[in-house]
Amino acid sequence: xxxxDLSAGESLFKNEDSLDPEWLPKNLPFREEQHHGIANCIKPxxxxxxxxxxIISGAPGIGxxxxxxxxxxxxxxxxxxxxxxxEVLYVNCWQKNxxxxxxxxxxxxxxxxxxxxxxxxxxxxxxxxxxxxxxAVFAFDEVDKVEDVDFLYHIFTDILKKTILMxxxxxxxxxxxxxxxxxxxxxxxxxxxxxxxxEIAGILRHRIEFAFSPNRWEDSALNLIVDKTITAGxxxxxxxxxxxxxLAAEDQSSRKILPEHAxxxxxxxxxxxxxxxxxLGEDTKVILNLVKAQSGRIGDLFKIYQEQGGTATxxxxxxxIETLEKGGFIETKKIMGGKEGTTTFVADKNKSLDxx
Ligand SMILES: Nc1ncnc2c1ncn2[C@@H]1O[C@H](COP(=O)(O)OP(=O)(O)O)[C@@H](O)[C@H]1O
Ligand SMILES: [Mg+2]
Numbered sequence: 001x002x003x004x005d006l007s008a009g010e011s012l013f014k015n016e017d018s019l020d021p022e023w024l025p026k027n028l029p030f031r032e033e034q035h036h037g038i039a040n041c042i043k044p045x046x047x048x049x050x051x052x053x054x055i056i057s058g059a060p061g062i063g064x065x066x067x068x069x070x071x072x073x074x075x076x077x078x079x080x081x082x083x084x085x086x087e088v089l090y091v092n093c094w095q096k097n098x099x100x101x102x103x104x105x106x107x108x109x110x111x112x113x114x115x116x117x118x119x120x121x122x123x124x125x126x127x128x129x130x131x132x133x134x135x136a137v138f139a140f141d142e143v144d145k146v147e148d149v150d151f152l153y154h155i156f157t158d159i160l161k162k163t164i165l166m167x168x169x170x171x172x173x174x175x176x177x178x179x180x181x182x183x184x185x186x187x188x189x190x191x192x193x194x195x196x197x198x199e200i201a202g203i204l205r206h207r208i209e210f211a212f213s214p215n216r217w218e219d220s221a222l223n224l225i226v227d228k229t230i231t232a233g234x235x236x237x238x239x240x241x242x243x244x245x246x247l248a249a250e251d252q253s254s255r256k257i258l259p260e261h262a263x264x265x266x267x268x269x270x271x272x273x274x275x276x277x278x279x280l281g282e283d284t285k286v287i288l289n290l291v292k293a294q295s296g297r298i299g300d301l302f303k304i305y306q307e308q309g310g311t312a313t314x315x316x317x318x319x320x321i322e323t324l325e326k327g328g329f330i331e332t333k334k335i336m337g338g339k340e341g342t343t344t345f346v347a348d349k350n351k352s353l354d355x356x
Contacts, residue, residue, distance in 0.1 A: 011213075011250065012212055012213060012216045012246050012249055012250055012255075012257065013211060013212055013213070013246055014210070014211060014212055014213045015210050015211055016211060016243065016246075018207060018210040018211045019207070019211050019239045019240075019242055019243040020239075021236045021239060021240075024066060024069055024070060024073065025066070025206075025207075025210075027070070028063055028066055028067055028070060029199075029202060029203065029206065030063075030195060030199045030202070030203070031063050031066075031067050031192070034056070034063075034067050034190050034192060035067050035070065035071060037054070037188070037190045038054065038056065038067060038068060038071045038165065038190060039071050039074075040052075041053065041054045041163050041165070041188060042071065042075065042086075042137055042163045044163075045083075045084070045086050045135045045137065045161060045162075045163060046083045046084070046086075048084050048135075048161075049161065050135070050160065050161045050162060050163075051135070051137070051161070051162060051163030052163060052187075052188055053156075053163060053164040053165070053166075053185045053186065053187040053188070054163070054164075054165050054166070054187050054188045054189070054190055055166045055167075055168070055171070055174050055187040055188070055189055055190070056068065056165060056166065056167045056168070056190045056192070057167075057168050057169070057170070057171035057189070057190075057191060057192065058169070058191060058192025058193065058194075059169060059192075059194060059233060059234070060169050060234055060236075060328075061232075061233070061234030061235050061236040061237065062192050062193075062194060062195060062233070062234070062235065063192060063235065064141075064167050064169075064192050065141055065167065067192075068090075068139050068141070068165055068167060069090070072088050072090060072137065072139060075088055075137065076088050084134060084135060085133075085134040085135070086134065086135050086136060086137060087109075087110065087130070087131055087134060087135070087136040087137070088136070088137050089106055089109050089110075089136055089137065089138050089139065090109075090139045090141065091105050091106065091138070091139070091140050091141065092141045092142055093140050093141060093142045093143050093144075093145045093146045094141075094142040094145045097145050097146050097147050098146070098147050098148060099120055099146075099148055099149075099150040099151040099154070100119075100120045100123070102140075102146075102151045103120055103123035103124055103127060103151065104123055106123075106127050106138075107123055107126055107127060110126075110127065110130050110131070112126050112130070120150075124154050124158070127159075128158050128159060131159055131162070132159065132160050134161075135160070135161035135162060136159065136161070136162050136163075137162070137163045137165065138155060138162060138163070138164045138165065139165040139167065140152075140164070140165065140166050140167065141167045142167065142168065142169075143166040143167060143168050143173070144168045144169070144170045144173035144333075144334070147334075147336070147342065148336065149177055149178060149181055149336070152164065152177070152181050152185065153178075153180070153181050153184075156181070156184050156185055157184075164185065164187070166187065170331070170333060171189075171191075172333060173333065173334075174187075176333075176335055176336065177336075194233055195233075195235070197226075197230050200226060200229050200230050200235070200238065201226045203235060203238070204222070204225065204226055204229060204235075204238050204239075204242065205222070207239065207242065208222070208242065211242065211243075211246075212242075212246065212257075215256075216246075216249075216255075216256055216257055217256070217257050218256055218257060218258050218259065220259050221245060221257050221258050221259045221261060221262040222257075222262070224259060224262040224263065224266065225238060225241045225242060225245060225262050225265070225266075226238070228241060228266055228269065229241065237269065240265075240269070241262070241265045241266065241269060242265075244264070244265035244268055244269075245257050245261045245262045245264065245265040246261075248260075248261040248264040248265055249261040280323075280324075280327075281320075283310070283312055283320065284320045284323060284324065286305075286308075286310065287305060287310075287317065287320050287321065287324065288324055288329055288330065290304060290305055290308070291321075291324070291330050291346055291347065291348055292348045295345065295346060295347035295348065296345065296346065297343050297344070297345060297346075298317075298318065298321060298332075298343070298344040298345070298346050299343070301346055302314055302317050305317060321344075321346055328349060329348075329349060330346060330347060330348055330349055331346075331347050331348075331349050332344050332345065332346050332347075333345045333347075
């Protein structure tokens with residue numbers, strides 16, 4: 001089939017972009033309470049006072065980032081004429097994982113471009129100068145990925161009026177942050193509990209109305225995808241499946257999305273983040289079994305792996321641990337500044353990391 005044939009059929013999609021994980025819906029059903037809680041932490045800033053800090057936690061793909069971004073968007077789009085000027089700052093700490101990188105990013109967001117040759121302290125002075133004339137909301141997403149927490153200390157001590165939002169999939173992370181910082185920040189806690197079956201179905205049905213032209217989905221096809229999303233517990237997986245099924249139907253020039261198209265999408269999901277264990281490489285499976293048998297420091301686990309005849313280098317071993325974490329098979333937790341410097345603890349995902 002040539003490209004010409006493709007343009008002939010009408011698309012099943014109305015707004016395919018709305019299936020992107022980054023796409024922000026206008027509101028988040030079933031997260032009203034959390035939305036409210038986050039907004040409440042910021043409210044004092046609107047009255048010219050300092051705000052409250054907050055740690056937002058819950059499993060991946062259940063609306064934490066979306067809820068925070070919605071509150072931030074409201075703040076930017078509906079400035080109250082009487083409200084003081086508030087800077088809205090969002091940093092993804094997966095990408096910016098050191099105090100220096102975070103400060104450089106904040107400078108850029110604040111419109112300050114001359115960051116070359118400046119050290120961390122210089123950058124913070126710039127931030128302080130700009131923000132202390134007004135106030136700011138800082139959102140640090142995936143905050144458990146940071147290598148150091150100096151930025152929290154600096155912001156807490158030297159920015160006058162602020163709300164610090166910390167978002168994480170691993171609430172245990174915060175209990176390991178330096179006591180001096182914890183005793184100052186005293187964040188409120190907002191928990192995101194997993195969605196119920198009905199909630200997941202509701203969210204996906206609602207998204208379909210945005211994404212597809214009317215009456216394209218056969219109920220039984222949608223049910224297959226809802227079921228899989230419930231097992232995965234991650235709305236992102238559902239959105240990905242909706243798109244893949246739509247594309248599979250278009251490939252066959254079908255006017256409706258049928259169970260066979262949903263099945264195709266499900267079969268492809270193994271290439272996505274939620275891999276079945278069978279899809280893992282042999283050596284990665286060996287490492288998974290090792291972690292299942294025993295939690296511990298990554299260095300210690302590597303020793304056991306070698307004793308049992310494993311031949312991969314330490315770097316490769318680390319990479320496989322990362323793959324297993326991304327696939328949701330195991331959990332890891334970084335512990336900063338202990339006697340041995342930063343160490344990573346690794347555990348089977350059904351075991352708690354709290355003991356470390
Ligand atoms: N209640 C909801 N209503 C509509 N979409 C949602 C809802 N919860 C999550 N989503 C969507 O699911 C995807 C994953 O949510 P996200 O906020 O990125 O998860 P998290 O940050 O918790 O990992 C996003 O595309 C988001 O828009
Ligand atoms: Mg997120």
